[in-house]
Amino acid sequence: MESKAASSNVATGLGQLVQEAQVARERARHTKHDSEERQLLFVLRISGFLIGLPASSVQSVIATDPPCPLPMAPAYVVGLVPHSEGALAVVDLAHFMELGVTTVAASANRVVVVRSGELEAGLLCDQALGIHSAGADEIARECVVRGGQLATYTSFECQLALGRVASLNLPGLLQAMQLRA
């Protein structure tokens, strides 16, 4: 009888352990799922708008002299600056997306260097605000930020402590900015 009771206790103990293990596994799975859903965004401010870029696409933030203008380039191509033993094309997103106030290259010398595939560009910005993480609960269901062509290139928006951030489709944006022969 005692043996049976002891056996039952052991079984109950094991069952509890199994249950706890199951709960722990579920919790770990959810935690992993949550972390996978978090978006790492590099946030910059351009013409008053908070713009998010995939953090993995941002190579560096540099301070430069005024770029060397390129003849016959569209106005959003500000010019070239030396970068990484070559030349980097600096573009003005405010102008390209018609955000209203064009960033002045001479005064705003903060450039965020981004890359997507073969295309690399330096984005003029007013402020580079660093990397921020957006969880699933911070990602908005609707895009409400409006300004020029911003909505055309917005993948999603998220509500961070900084404010409402429009996260851009960087590959699409760079391809749209690429000059065609």
Added chain:
Amino acid sequence: MDEREHDQVSLCFCSIGTTTLAFSSKHLKAFIGPESNSDHASGTPLDLAERLALASGAGHSPQAAVLSFRGTERVVRLGSAVRLRSVPWLQLHPLPALVSALREHAGLAGVVLEGQSFALLIDFESLSDTRTL
């Protein structure tokens, strides 16, 4: 060591406004000075500032030279006086992919990078008379 590190490229440098341009010295046949002289070559002079839509700056008196390209000799108004100089081959860089189409539109073959200073490398062979952008 790569022998190309010692290779030098002979280039002509000139300025139009604040923009420094460079092109291969193989094109240069003669300096003319501030007045273009059509006796040196046939055809209408090519004004580089006008062709590239570059601001010449106040008091601009373009220097001209006879250049040979695409099988003919042309008088080209270049902006400032031309300086001949050799630079290491490794200082020549292509245009970034984002703006590489400017080779077709503006005859830009790349850049010459010397420290923090830039010169835009003009390829006269691909520079047409007409503006296409």
